[in-house]
Amino acid sequence: MPVCAFDIAPDGTARPASENGPAEGYAWWHFDLSxxxxxxxxxxxxxAIPAAALMAPETRPRCDRYGDxxxxxxxxxxxxxDGPADQMVAVRMWVTQRLIVTVRMRKIFALDAIRQEAVTGTAPASPIAFVHDLAQRLMTRVQDTVFDLSHRVDDMEDSVHDxxxxxxxxxxxxxxMAIRLRRYLAPQRDALIALVGTDSELVTSDARARLRELGNLAKLTVEELEAMVGRMDAVQDHHAAQxxxxxxxxxxxxxxVAAVFLPLGFITGLFGVNVAGMPGVDTPWAFAALCIGLVVLTVAAIWILRKLKWI
Structure with a gap:
């Protein structure tokens, strides 16, 4: 059973779909893939070919003409x-002058909104208007998601000043998330551009102009995603550099510290051996002299390092 099915008249009014379709207008049948x-x-x-495309378990955005x-x-x-926003949902469509078939795998809120319009008698008046309305709703939600992501990236960029x-x-x-969104939106941009350029009689001059705007919106969205990927790479590089x-x-x-204490360690180690013949063993002031000598050696080591401009 379809999720919904309507016969839609040219004035946007709709009634439950019939087997023969409407006398005027078009029929819309919406199915779940399962x-x-x-x-x-x-x-x-x-x-057969469009039917196989509608049944495909995996899809990517496309626009191809087949017959009429x-x-x-x-x-x-x-x-x-059931998943994050960037786990994008797909809608498969077959569109002719008298029939639209849409197939989903998961619920698509943009299609639900059009279904509500059909119930209230304000459905898209033609198949190409249906396609435009659906694409516009999908791209509006995509753009909102990309804008939210852009604001979060702005906050990340502000953090590099600290x-x-x-x-x-x-x-x-x-x-x-940005990479996954770009993965699907780049071909969607190409699909919208191909739809504008198709020679199908379905695409009227008015619809072509409106679809062109959606194509431009898709271009801007993809460019924004590409810029965000670069900006996040820059944030990561900055923190890595810090x-x-x-x-x-x-x-x-x-x-x-090692350069200063290396000679001190050598001398203290040398004087710490327990063998006969060590100088100062029988001299009361020998320990004080050793300590003073170590201080002088430390000062000399620091002076030499500064002279060599190592510190």
Whole structure:
């Protein structure tokens, strides 16, 4: 059984779908991919190649003309409770002048909004208007998600001005999110551009102009994601450079300490051997002289290191 099915008139009013379709307008049938009746229904009403595309378990955004129809795949952010937003949901579509078939694997809120419009008699008036409305709703939600991510990246960039600020804990996850979003939105941008350029009679001049704006929005969104990936890389590089600087400074200090105390360690070790013949063993002031000599040696070592501009 379909999730919903409507016969939609040119004025946007809708009624439950009939087997023969509406006298005017188009029919919209919306299915879940797990519906056991879907393969047989598609075999009876949809050409084999579009039917196979609708049944595909894995998809990427696309726009391909087949005969008098269009095979479309779009992606939207996941607003369901079963996963993160960047685990994008897919909608598969077959669009002709008289029929739209949509197939989902998970709930798509943009399609639910169109279904509510059909119930209230304000559905898209034509198949290409349906495609535009769906793409617009999907891209609006995508853009909101990308803007939220951009604000979080802004906060990360502000943290680089504080040298004592630690590396943001969620930096790696935000990087993965931006990469996953870009993975699907880049082909979606290409699909929208291809839809604008198609010679299908479905795409009117007015619809082409509106779809072109969506294509531009998709371009801007992908460019923003690419910029964010670079910005987060810069934040990570900055913190890595700060950590390297601290490690280098600590290593430098330890090297200086080692250079100063190396001769002292040698002398104290030499005088600490328990063998006969050590000078000063029978002299009461020998220990004081040794201590004074060590102080003089320390001062001399520091002076030499400064003279060599090592410190």
């Amino acid at each position: 519906d056991p009746e879907l393969p047989g229904w598609l075999a009876a009403r949809v050409p 129809g269009l095979m479309l795949n779009f992606r939207g952010v996941n607003l369901n409770a 040298d004592d600020a630690p590396l943001p804990e969620d930096l790696a996850e935000e990087q993965r 950590a390297d600087l601290v490690h280098s400074r600590n290593g430098y200090i330890l090297s200086i």
